[in-house]
Amino acid sequence: MTCLECKNVLTYIDHKSAMATLGVELCARHKALIDKLTKKYGTPKEAIQLYYGLKKAGANPTLAWWDGKKSIDIAISRVKLNIEIDTEYLMITEDRAIEHLEETMHSFKNGFTTIRIPHDLVTYYFNETVSNILGIIEGLKTNIRLI
Ligand SMILES: [Zn+2]
Numbered sequence: 001m002t003c004l005e006c007k008n009v010l011t012y013i014d015h016k017s018a019m020a021t022l023g024v025e026l027c028a029r030h031k032a033l034i035d036k037l038t039k040k041y042g043t044p045k046e047a048i049q050l051y052y053g054l055k056k057a058g059a060n061p062t063l064a065w066w067d068g069k070k071s072i073d074i075a076i077s078r079v080k081l082n083i084e085i086d087t088e089y090l091m092i093t094e095d096r097a098i099e100h101l102e103e104t105m106h107s108f109k110n111g112f113t114t115i116r117i118p119h120d121l122v123t124y125y126f127n128e129t130v131s132n133i134l135g136i137i138e139g140l141k142t143n144i145r146l147i
Contacts, residue, residue: 003027004052021045024052037064041071046122047085050074053130059137067107079140082107082114083133089118113140 001010008027010018018026022034022045034048041064051074054061065075067082074083088096104114115136121129 001025003030004055005030023049034063040064043071043073044085044087044119046087046119047073047083049126050083050085050117050122050129050133053126054133057130057134059134067112076137079137079144080112081137081140082112084114084116085119085122086116087119089116 001015002008003010003026004024006027006029010025010027014028014031015025017028018024018031022031026034037043038045038048043064048063051061051063054074054076059076060078061083062075062077063073065072065077065082067075072082073085075081076083086092092100100116107114113136115133117129
Protein backbone atom coordinates (compact mmCIF):
# COMPACT_ATOMS: atom_id res chain seq x y z
CA MET A 1 0.00 0.00 0.00
CA THR A 2 1.50 3.30 -1.10
CA CYS A 3 0.38 6.92 -1.03
CA LEU A 4 -1.39 7.94 -4.25
CA GLU A 5 0.49 11.24 -4.24
CA CYS A 6 4.06 10.53 -3.14
CA LYS A 7 4.19 6.73 -3.53
CA ASN A 8 5.61 6.38 -0.01
CA VAL A 9 4.75 3.11 1.67
CA LEU A 10 1.86 3.57 4.11
CA THR A 11 1.92 2.42 7.68
CA TYR A 12 -1.04 0.36 8.84
CA ILE A 13 -2.31 3.31 10.89
CA ASP A 14 -1.97 5.81 8.01
CA HIS A 15 -3.74 3.44 5.66
CA LYS A 16 -6.55 2.78 8.10
CA SER A 17 -7.07 6.43 8.92
CA ALA A 18 -7.09 7.59 5.26
CA MET A 19 -9.37 4.75 4.14
CA ALA A 20 -11.81 5.35 6.99
CA THR A 21 -12.25 9.06 6.37
CA LEU A 22 -11.50 9.62 2.66
CA GLY A 23 -11.61 6.13 1.17
CA VAL A 24 -8.31 6.63 -0.67
CA GLU A 25 -4.74 5.58 0.13
CA LEU A 26 -2.79 8.61 1.32
CA CYS A 27 0.11 9.13 3.70
CA ALA A 28 -0.43 11.27 6.82
CA ARG A 29 1.07 14.36 5.14
CA HIS A 30 -1.06 14.12 1.99
CA LYS A 31 -4.17 13.22 3.97
CA ALA A 32 -3.66 16.40 6.01
CA LEU A 33 -3.38 18.46 2.80
CA ILE A 34 -6.58 16.95 1.40
CA ASP A 35 -8.36 17.39 4.76
CA LYS A 36 -7.42 21.08 4.72
CA LEU A 37 -8.76 21.46 1.17
CA THR A 38 -12.02 19.67 1.90
CA LYS A 39 -12.60 21.72 5.03
CA LYS A 40 -11.96 24.98 3.19
CA TYR A 41 -14.15 24.22 0.17
CA GLY A 42 -16.57 21.60 1.49
CA THR A 43 -15.37 19.06 -1.08
CA PRO A 44 -17.15 15.73 -0.49
CA LYS A 45 -15.07 12.58 -0.04
CA GLU A 46 -16.59 11.06 -3.18
CA ALA A 47 -15.00 13.95 -5.13
CA ILE A 48 -11.62 12.90 -3.76
CA GLN A 49 -12.19 9.26 -4.70
CA LEU A 50 -13.33 10.24 -8.19
CA TYR A 51 -10.40 12.65 -8.56
CA TYR A 52 -7.90 9.88 -7.89
CA GLY A 53 -9.81 7.50 -10.17
CA LEU A 54 -9.71 10.00 -13.03
CA LYS A 55 -6.08 10.78 -12.33
CA LYS A 56 -5.20 7.10 -12.50
CA ALA A 57 -7.07 6.90 -15.82
CA GLY A 58 -4.87 9.72 -17.16
CA ALA A 59 -7.54 12.45 -17.29
CA ASN A 60 -5.49 15.27 -15.65
CA PRO A 61 -8.17 16.40 -13.18
CA THR A 62 -7.88 19.33 -10.76
CA LEU A 63 -9.41 18.94 -7.33
CA ALA A 64 -11.36 21.87 -5.81
CA TRP A 65 -10.68 24.16 -8.76
CA TRP A 66 -11.44 27.82 -8.06
CA ASP A 67 -13.38 29.29 -10.99
CA GLY A 68 -13.25 32.86 -9.71
CA LYS A 69 -16.52 32.65 -7.80
CA LYS A 70 -16.69 29.22 -6.25
CA SER A 71 -14.84 25.97 -5.93
CA ILE A 72 -15.62 23.27 -8.49
CA ASP A 73 -15.24 19.77 -7.03
CA ILE A 74 -13.26 18.48 -10.03
CA ALA A 75 -12.28 20.30 -13.20
CA ILE A 76 -10.80 18.88 -16.39
CA SER A 77 -9.40 22.14 -17.71
CA ARG A 78 -8.16 20.78 -21.06
CA VAL A 79 -11.77 20.32 -22.19
CA LYS A 80 -13.38 22.86 -19.82
CA LEU A 81 -15.37 20.21 -18.02
CA ASN A 82 -16.61 20.90 -14.48
CA ILE A 83 -17.71 17.99 -12.34
CA GLU A 84 -19.79 18.59 -9.24
CA ILE A 85 -20.61 15.84 -6.80
CA ASP A 86 -24.18 16.05 -5.55
CA THR A 87 -24.54 14.97 -1.95
CA GLU A 88 -28.07 16.26 -1.49
CA TYR A 89 -29.80 15.10 -4.66
CA LEU A 90 -32.43 13.02 -2.84
CA MET A 91 -33.81 15.96 -0.96
CA ILE A 92 -33.11 18.74 -3.41
CA THR A 93 -35.51 21.68 -3.29
CA GLU A 94 -36.80 23.54 -6.34
CA ASP A 95 -34.73 26.53 -5.22
CA ARG A 96 -31.51 24.50 -5.23
CA ALA A 97 -32.45 22.87 -8.52
CA ILE A 98 -33.00 26.20 -10.29
CA GLU A 99 -29.73 27.47 -8.76
CA HIS A 100 -27.94 24.46 -10.24
CA LEU A 101 -29.54 25.03 -13.61
CA GLU A 102 -28.50 28.69 -13.57
CA GLU A 103 -24.94 27.73 -12.65
CA THR A 104 -24.89 25.25 -15.51
CA MET A 105 -26.22 27.93 -17.86
CA HIS A 106 -23.58 30.49 -16.79
CA SER A 107 -20.73 28.03 -17.08
CA PHE A 108 -22.02 26.92 -20.48
CA LYS A 109 -22.02 30.53 -21.67
CA ASN A 110 -18.39 30.73 -20.60
CA GLY A 111 -17.55 27.65 -22.62
CA PHE A 112 -17.63 25.19 -19.73
CA THR A 113 -19.66 22.03 -19.49
CA THR A 114 -20.92 21.15 -16.02
CA ILE A 115 -22.04 17.69 -15.04
CA ARG A 116 -23.49 16.79 -11.66
CA ILE A 117 -22.86 13.32 -10.32
CA PRO A 118 -24.81 11.90 -7.37
CA HIS A 119 -22.32 10.81 -4.70
CA ASP A 120 -23.85 7.33 -4.59
CA LEU A 121 -22.72 6.72 -8.16
CA VAL A 122 -19.12 7.18 -7.08
CA THR A 123 -19.69 4.81 -4.17
CA TYR A 124 -21.60 2.05 -5.97
CA TYR A 125 -20.72 2.46 -9.66
CA PHE A 126 -17.17 3.76 -9.47
CA ASN A 127 -15.72 2.17 -12.62
CA GLU A 128 -18.80 2.97 -14.71
CA THR A 129 -18.73 6.57 -13.48
CA VAL A 130 -15.04 6.96 -14.36
CA SER A 131 -15.46 5.39 -17.80
CA ASN A 132 -18.50 7.53 -18.62
CA ILE A 133 -16.60 10.68 -17.64
CA LEU A 134 -13.67 9.53 -19.81
CA GLY A 135 -16.20 9.18 -22.65
CA ILE A 136 -17.48 12.71 -22.03
CA ILE A 137 -13.89 14.02 -22.08
CA GLU A 138 -13.29 12.23 -25.41
CA GLY A 139 -16.51 13.71 -26.81
CA LEU A 140 -15.58 17.21 -25.69
CA LYS A 141 -12.09 16.83 -27.23
CA THR A 142 -13.65 15.85 -30.54
CA ASN A 143 -16.02 18.80 -30.42
CA ILE A 144 -13.17 21.21 -29.62
CA ARG A 145 -11.25 19.92 -32.65
CA LEU A 146 -14.32 20.43 -34.85
CA ILE A 147 -14.62 24.14 -33.88
ZN1 LIG B 1 1.96 11.03 0.37
